Amino acid sequence: MPDELKDKFQQLVADPPPPTAVPSEAVFAKVRTVRRRRTAGVAVLAAAAVAAIAVAGNNLTDINSTPPVSGTPGPTIAASAPPSSTSNATTGTVGTTKTTKTGTTGTTGSVQPTGPAKPSSSGTQTHNPPASPPVAVTVSLLPRLTGRSLTMKVTVKGTLISPLGIEGDGSSGVELPGDTSFLNRTLGTTYLYGDGEESGSDGGAVTCTGAKKRVTSKETYTLMDGPHVYKKAGTYTFKYTVQYCGTKNQTLKATKTAQIVVP
Known part of the structure; x- marks a missing residue:
C-alpha cells in the first residue's frame, strides 16, 4: 500500500494538471x-x-478636561456672576438654580421704586395766603439838558391804594375803571424846576376815604409841559412830588430831586 501511494505521487509530479488560467x-x-x-x-x-x-x-x-468618573452625580453648583451696575437684572438658568446679574440665586421678584415720603394726612395743614406788598411808591428821574432846555422823564412805581371816584353829588365813591393807568390812580403830582416856576397834574375828583383796593404797577412818562427853558446859566434843583392813598385813608407822598447844571 505504501508503494502504490508513492507511485501515484510520482505520476502527479511528473504530469501536473493543465492550468485553468x-x-x-x-x-x-x-x-x-x-x-x-x-x-x-x-x-x-x-x-x-x-x-x-x-x-x-x-x-x-477643553484640553485640560478629564474623562467623567462613573458613579452617582453630585449636586449642581451655580456660580454667581459679579455685581453689575445695571438696574435691570437678566435672569438665566444653570441646572435647576436661577441666577441674576446681581449675584442673587433663587426666585427673583419685582422691586417697586421708592419715591419721596408723602406727608401724613393725619395732621391738619394750613395754607397762609401770600403777604400783601407794602404800600409804598418810588420816583426815578431821568433829565436831558440840551443847551438851556430841560426834558424830564419820570418813572413812578410801587404799590398804592386806588382811590375811589366821587359821584356828581359828592355823596358816595365808586371804584375806578379797570383800565385806569397807575399814574391816574394817584392824587396828582407837582414839580418845581428850581427857577421859581411850578407845574403839575391834578388827581381829579377822587378820595382816599373808604378805598381798599391795592394796586401794584409801574408807569414811565415825559412831563407834558416840557421842555422847560432856563433863562440863564446856573445850578438848579428840580423837585418832583406824587401823592397817593395809604391803607388808613391818609395821603402819602413820594419825592425825588435832581440837580440841573445849566451852562
Missing part, C-alpha cells in the same frame, strides 16, 4: 483580493476612530 491573472486576482481585504480593514478602523473621537468630544470640554 493565465498565471499573471491568477497572481493579480490574489493581490486584488488582498487589497480589498486591507481596504475594508482600514474603513473599519477609521469608523472606530471617529466613534472614539465623538465619545471623547462629548465627555471633554
